[in-house]
Amino acid sequence: MAKPTLGVFGLTGCAGDQLVILNCEDELLELTELVDIKDFLMASSGNDTSCQLDVALVDGAVLSQRDEDMLKRIRERSRLLVALGTCAVWGGVASLDRNQDRTRLLEDVYGEMGKKYDSLPARALHEVVNVDLSITGCPIEKDQLISAVASLLQGDPPLYPKYPVCTECRMREYNCLLIERGEICCGPLTVAGCQARCPGLNVPCVGCRGPADDANVESAMNMFGEKGIPREEIAAKLRTFAPAWGVNV
């Protein structure tokens, strides 16, 4: 049986999620034996840019017409399209300003030249094309990537936790920065999978993985409010990575 074909692509973003793939040093050799990586610009200069793909991994958000065209083209070539990383899944940092007047923003930053730039308000991939699987994270977790590849090779979607970071934080018996230190920790709202890496290092969760399945944003806002933290401040913090929290200020 022919090996499944794979492509890795980057839209607008820091390309950190593609870098995670290259950082899977222990698994890379096995990976290349299991799948035929056809198109991966960051890793190879000899790419087949038109072949049909079984799986496309797409990193970054859609911020330009060029991104949008590229994404639609990838969608056409691929049986499965996987959104890779918080930008691709939720819109990410670049979507912070997506409700503002784009023309003015461009003028503010680039002056007259701004008008000529191909620039659109940031969108997550699912807002442009149909997405089959989302692997969130800023950057993605290596083990979630490997488990996705292993599961997809077998024909199943990977199983990821849907509960919040708090659960993993407690499982690992870390100190609670929210309760014990009164910090703005987004652990109760953010989807787990990172093994509460930041709280484990005494750094509050910034919500980089986006919302948990069942995030109770309203109650969390009230909780922060009772600690004397203004709603605007929390809202701004949550919006840093995902416009989709549904925060009402």
Add this chain to the structure above:
Amino acid sequence: MLQLSETQAAPVFMTANPYQPHMARIVRIYRMVEDNYVFTLRFLDDQLASAFSYRPGQFMMLSVPGAGEAPISISSSPSRPGILELCVRRVGRVTNALYRLPNNSVVGLRGPYGNGFPVETMTGNDLLIVAGGLGMAPLRSLMWYALDNRDDFRNVTLMYGVKSPAQMLFREELASLVGRDDMQCLLTVDSDPTGTWKHHIALLPKLFDYATITPATTYAAVCGPPVVYKFVLQRLLELGFSKDRILMSLERRMKCGVGKCNHCSVGYKLTCLHGPIFTYWDAINLPEMI
């Protein structure tokens, strides 16, 4: 009062590790209805295959390596040992993976779990089986058990209704039972777009008009979607059934099957240990049951 919970000790062939799946081979795949196939399975270990027994109404935990484990009710009857027939609806991760497997593949099985129907208590009574939609899957076991031990029961009646003929589980088999003189088999569809249906075209509760039921000496076994429970239970109560004589088979997502993981809890009962067969009295006394 009828006591259903934990009517039996753990079977002797169970290993010390209750989570241990035993390997079994798929010996037949019957593509019965779209997304409802019947898988015939046989344990690889011959001794286990012949010693394995169960009660109608019990379920198995089915493992597809890599995809996980899921509870599946047993559709075959213990009166026909050696093999197990599981009617599997393609609906989730494990069942999707099962549907990908070719005949002769090996999967994991452990069980049987749950209380099953209290057939000893039901012996000597009339038996009324009422199934709606996919509810026939667990009730088929009880039906064949009764037919294979025909002298243990008095009147045996089956009422089975589905939306359209194409959705009827075990259609040919059940059609062949119509007209048998040792049971009454009533089959109905809500509507028949094909125009070839030879049985009733009516909603399931209508079938009660065609049967003579004596509630005082009858056990009713019911399984189906919520709408079936709603109308059938109402009909049974109108007929004068005691709530203890109405037996229902419930579906929950068992993750362990052995009363530990708590995923199948209804109120404070566990479907895997205290069920999946509950009386209607249990059902109205336990919140969130139906």
Add this chain to the structure above:
Amino acid sequence: MKVLRLPKERLDLFASVLQQFGEVHAPVEQNGKYAFRALSRWSDARLDYPRTILPPKKYFVPPKDTLFQYKEGLGYVPADLAADRRIILFGLHSCDIYGLNILDQVFSGKYDDPYYQARRKNVAIIGVDCIPDEHCFCHSMRADFVDKGFDLFFQDLGDRYLVMVGTALGDDMVLATGSLFEPVTPEDLAEYKQRSSAKRKAFKLHVEIRDLPEIFELEYDSSLWKQVGDRCLSCGACSMVCPTCYCFDVADDVDLGARSGSRSRTWDSCLFSTHAMVAGGENFREGRASRVKFRYYHKQRGFVAEYGRPSCVGCGRCISACPVNIDISQVISQLRGIENATA
């Protein structure tokens, strides 16, 4: 029960003897909180701690527990537990010992859980008494004193401990120290009684559990559940830190190449939206309120029906771990209609 006394200055010596029975674990300080950890030196142990972040259940049902390895052709091969190391768990409070006694019931019965049982055999339990803080209500849950479930139990009597020997293993530990332990004196007994009566009076939190199952039945449709549900973040913290929350999820991990993998169970919570979801997506407890209610109902009502007592031991962890201050004692007071209670 064999009862002895141990002068406090000899505790270090006893601890050093203990090492021959296994790796000694005890509460250690962690940024102002406490956790059971393997000790690198006995002086790290903090026996006067209020409560650990996680209860000792982590030793018996770890957060992620591999049950089987599977390989094509081999089937499911159980994880080998025989090689597990022996551990001496020093410093459990009676509520936590009570919690383990409750887990013993869940993980035995018609189906013994071999993973739990194997670890239970490998871990010795040494209890110590404690002074209740503002979140403790173990006396209400009848878990402030235990008469079983420990190998040894140390009661602080000031300059000495009163030591109860619960098992043959505990007795072996005592005997291995030679003459470190002494017979108790009438003064020790008097001191013990005085202290245990003082402890009873030290509780600030009270929960009335008599007729609580009935109250739960009567208040099943109470609007309180929606209020608590609206607050609950479904973050799972209370379930993780609960000594008697044992819900688990089971899943297969696939190795790259899909010819092998493992099956493991992971701590789960009935507060998660996926807990009562069946294949196909139907959810029997979709609303947050119904999930919150289920958690209380199961602990305070369901467990009584099944095992004759609530599964809550009053350790106070869920109160101290809730980011939005949901407090079980207040929820119960409100359910009972007691005035001035605010959940």
